[in-house]
Amino acid sequence: MTRHVAVVTGGSRGLGRACAVALAEAGWTVAIGYRSSETDAKEAAAALEAAGMPGLAVYLDTTDDASVQEAFRRVTDEVGSVTGLVNNAGFSQDGLLVKYSMDTYDRVMATNVRGSFLCTQAALRSMLRAKFGRIVNMSSAVALHGNAGQTDYAAANDVLDRLALHLAERGSMRAISVAWGPWDSAGMVSPELRREYARRGIGLIPLEAGVASLMDEIDESRATAPRVVLMGAADARHAVPSSS
Numbered sequence: 001m002t003r004h005v006a007v008v009t010g011g012s013r014g015l016g017r018a019c020a021v022a023l024a025e026a027g028w029t030v031a032i033g034y035r036s037s038e039t040d041a042k043e044a045a046a047a048l049e050a051a052g053m054p055g056l057a058v059y060l061d062t063t064d065d066a067s068v069q070e071a072f073r074r075v076t077d078e079v080g081s082v083t084g085l086v087n088n089a090g091f092s093q094d095g096l097l098v099k100y101s102m103d104t105y106d107r108v109m110a111t112n113v114r115g116s117f118l119c120t121q122a123a124l125r126s127m128l129r130a131k132f133g134r135i136v137n138m139s140s141a142v143a144l145h146g147n148a149g150q151t152d153y154a155a156a157n158d159v160l161d162r163l164a165l166h167l168a169e170r171g172s173m174r175a176i177s178v179a180w181g182p183w184d185s186a187g188m189v190s191p192e193l194r195r196e197y198a199r200r201g202i203g204l205i206p207l208e209a210g211v212a213s214l215m216d217e218i219d220e221s222r223a224t225a226p227r228v229v230l231m232g233a234a235d236a237r238h239a240v241p242s243s244s
């Protein structure tokens with residue numbers, strides 16, 4: 001067992017999977033939380049093992065309290081106390097506010113906000129016992145700038161930023177919220193959105209550069225602000241500039 005055991009929610013695909021592999025490469029034992037595809041999660045866990053660290057796939061639906069408790073219990077029993085958490089599971093569905101479905105609003109809030117709160121609560125106990133912890137909220141730059149059709153998603157991410165702010169700096173437990181710009185090559189940015197961002201001159205974050213920036217932010221030796229904004233350069237070949 002290693003000292004560092006991290007849970008990545010929604011880790012079976014997209015950005016979560018890329019972050020899970022980077023954590024494994026940095027020496028973390030990682031549990032991949034998955035909701036819909038055990039096959040994808042097992043494939044992601046195998047990628048962790050290829051990176052030289054044990055990987056575990058656990059069913060974890062952030063909207064379901066019992067599944068969160070059970071997932072953390074399994075991780076603790078099978079690989080050790082949790083000292084890292086990436087609140088990555090997310091859901092978004094664009095729509096005009098005037099006719100936005102409240103069921104969709106509830107799902108966005110339950111997945112992104114309540115789910116992150118619940119997982120943080122589950123992880124915090126062992127972090128406080130270990131006197132060490134890293135919590136990363138995968139937030140979005142829309143929390144700062146807004147975006148047409150994404151009012152609930154923007155508000156949800158704003159809450160993630162605030163949660164990190166209020167959790168930050170409890171001894172050696174550190175929480176950060178990364179307000180990401182749109183990513184290239186993986187995740188929720190559809191081809192239509194990609195075209196729209198290109199039209200607006202918004203750069204996409206290259207997968208490797210984004211993951212490397214995230215690992216820099218959680219580096220033990222580095223003091224960071226609770227909220228970090230990471231955007232792609234207009235020319236996506238460049239590394240990700242950051243501000244806070």
Ligand SMILES: NC(=O)c1ccc[n+]([C@@H]2O[C@H](COP(=O)([O-])OP(=O)(O)OC[C@H]3O[C@@H](n4cnc5c(N)ncnc54)[C@H](OP(=O)(O)O)[C@@H]3O)[C@@H](O)[C@H]2O)c1
Nearest residue numbers: 010014015035036061062089090138140180182183187188
């Ligand atoms: N991609 C970007 O450009 C970008 C930019 C800013 C912020 N972010 C944030 O980064 C995170 C990852 O984004 P992504 O682009 O990789 O998204 P994605 O491709 O849509 O993947 C979302 C992940 O969340 C999981 N998930 C959804 N509902 C869940 C639930 N109730 N319980 C557990 N897992 C659930 C999904 O699993 P299932 O497939 O099983 O549903 C999937 O693994 C999100 O929080 C997003 O808001 C992304």
